[in-house]
Amino acid sequence: MKAPHIVVLGAGPAGATVARALATLGYAVTVVSERRRFDAVESLSLRALDGLRRAGLFRAALCAQGPGVRTTLWNGAMQTANAEFLVDRHAFDAALRDDLREAGVEIVEAAVRSVQTTAHTHDLMIETADGPLSLNADFLVEARGRLAPLMRDATRGPQTLSLLNAWQGAPAAAASAGSAFESLQDGWAWMARLPDGRCYWQMTLDVACAELPQRDELLAFCARMRRSPLASAFFAGETGEHARLHARSSTATLCGRTGARNWLRVGDAAMAVDPLAGNGILQSLSSALQAPAVIHTLLSRPERAELALRFHQQRIEHLFKHFARTGRDVYALEQRFGAGPFWQARSQWPDDEPTHQVPDFGQLAIARAPVIDGDLIGEADVVASPDQPLGVWHLQGVPLAPIVQALMHENAREKPHESAHEALKSLDADTAHTIRQWLVAQGYPHALV
Template identity: 30%
Template sequence: MADVCVIGAGPAGSTFAARMAQLGHHVQLIERQRFPRRRLGESLSPGVMTLLRAADMHETVEAAGFPEIKGVWVKWPDGPKLREDTGAKGLLVDRGEFDLRLLDRARALGVEVHQPAIVGQQIRDGARWRLTIDADGTSQHLDADFVADASGRRNASGRQIKAGPSTVAVYGYWRGKSLPTMPRIEAGQDCWYWGVPLPDETYNTQVFVDPRWFRHLAGSTMAERFLGLIDRSGLMEGCRDVELIEPPRAIDATPYLGSDCVAPTRIQLGDAAMAIDPISSSGVQKAIQSALSGAIVANTLLRRPESTDAAVRFYRAQLTDASERHCRWAAWHYRDVAAGCDHRFWRQRSASLATMNPPPLPAIDARAFATTPMGLSRELKFVHTPCLQGDFVSLAAALHHPRLTSPLVFLGGRKLAPLLQILPPGKTPLQIAQSWSNHMPLESGMEIAGWLIDRGILVEQPDQSGALS
């Protein structure tokens, strides 16, 4: 058992603390604020509950009865429309209540909570960390083998790499009549808007804008500039007798990636490690993902020090891949608006985030799919890469190919490299799938073969004359 100290009890901190306790470690969690407290990020993407089920933290959230997101009103270049999701549902939550429930679940799993408490000094004393915390006017010392920083964007390390242009979110909460019952997202001329109806019948409106441009808008106060922008949008359309509950506030919403996110005795989680572009509306999901993978990384660092290099490489690569993937997604979303709007806000975000996609592969006639001889691409390499296996990080054989964003170990829960390393050339996709029958059903084998063909990993095999058969 190791002594683990976690700083910050947001979704990342509470989830990480709970998982480390489940893995048998003694965990102390330090949170500076009393709960519940108001927090942005009230619209949760569908993947959040899937992750919480994996951590056995879902029941306490389900018991809250937070309403599901039935749809989102979208006003983007293709016109206003209702985007409905009849499958997986996101949630509209009171973040104060949501975070409190996660913290209570961590406490029930054996995590010792210090709240409200402020971390003072953090000193590496020999083989251990020594922390000073201030709570209720008194100071005390905590010793730990490992420290996890989940204190959020505000306390993130200064060693950061910006992953997009500077952005600020200016937001305010409203009460009134006929408030929207579904989230709304809208592209403005020089900003974009996000409106979220909350379970307590209030309504949160947010404007995402360049901070320098916002400071030079007409209006002597933040409230005047904020209200001026809201009036340009349709977020309050149809609302009656509305009023702001409190003065609007602003927070940094610039995406970034921490350059020093993990070391043998410490790790950064959630926004302390990485922040993605807010247009994805999946910041809470990414924070919980970092906590779950971070717990396996920390468990490896503590219990298998011989795998330290693999664990550190895995966590850094995972955050880098996630940051780049979200940058590409955001770029295409911004580009939709930039195509018809010449404002610097949209041009800058589409240009700075965009990356080139590889040229499309020639299509294979579906009728010949079962009869075309295939072989491995000459660009394919087998490499050893760190990956999660059980409760630890270890090295495994992976596929490396120009059309893969990162080395790939698993597909559909199955290791790919062992299947392909023994694959004889010249087999048809059907024969390839049949050769895997000892490992999976034929249908699954055909799906994997098709996926490999789509990405140019399996390619048409030339005959002996050098021509394609």
């Protein structure tokens, strides 16, 4: 039987992660992607770098420069830390393509003109440098980020715009390279300077900002905004006289439906959140790392399709709420401008639920839920909590539900110490210690020695 042909639209971190993993599983994978048309630099956390390596995208991970100094000016408080890696997106995107080619993935440099989808196939018209071309796919992965067509059922946060300025400055000394982040009256700005002198400044503000001028006046507007004390000091006299402007939406968006039996959305195409935390690549990887198991299940175990799609949808929604609430809490820290419309809207969205719940062992529950089991989506008993409602299946390969269930039963009979020893005594010392620490973190009320 012929292997299904999978087409991935987009070669960013999410698309590359899914395409490479599917190729490793033996699928015929074609990636269709356009080259980035503007200069950009992005920040990476250690978690994002670990995610790239976990996905096998080692060349892309090597593009990271740092960690460098990051200066933050928020609510009038200045902080400095060596906590951020920077990547030039042109070099990073090229490295992602090299990682894909090494895995045997076909890459087609083209723009997608149309996609016609039925219950069984997808017919694509794409525009290459040599002219139009048609492609047929048995399965389609939408990974074009915020450029992917929006779905009608999408949930959106406050309408947000980011204005990126990029220019070539003088080569920077090692001490002056790095990044900075500051709150402003009508939004916030992130800036970076690479050792070769390339400078980047991006302001994020509300689409309805009263100060926002017409498009032909945006560069002058940005030049005025760049005169803040932090930006002036950070760029050390660089005026950005020949800055190039790129405007893009950064509105938080969640698709109400992220997949079906023959297609799946991943990365920012599934859920894109406010870039405030500087974790855009991490957010893309978070959903993409789970997607290959979902797709493999849909194609090889169609009887589990509902389970696999539920797994993907639930985790996308959970990630979206987590990142949205994290951003809300950071916005709420800025008290100087809190009464302004930009800050007020974002410090109250998406809800007033706490980002993290207070651990309470009494609120743990055992539930049957979809899980990643090897290369497939299966079902298992998990331990659900208010902080992790989708549940935790195992820790270091040890299923947690039987241990927690035993502790719950014995705790009700007031024999916690005996039950703890009984549940953990068969494990090796290191694993038992790790599980004891996890239980304590979940609010287990008794000493475990």
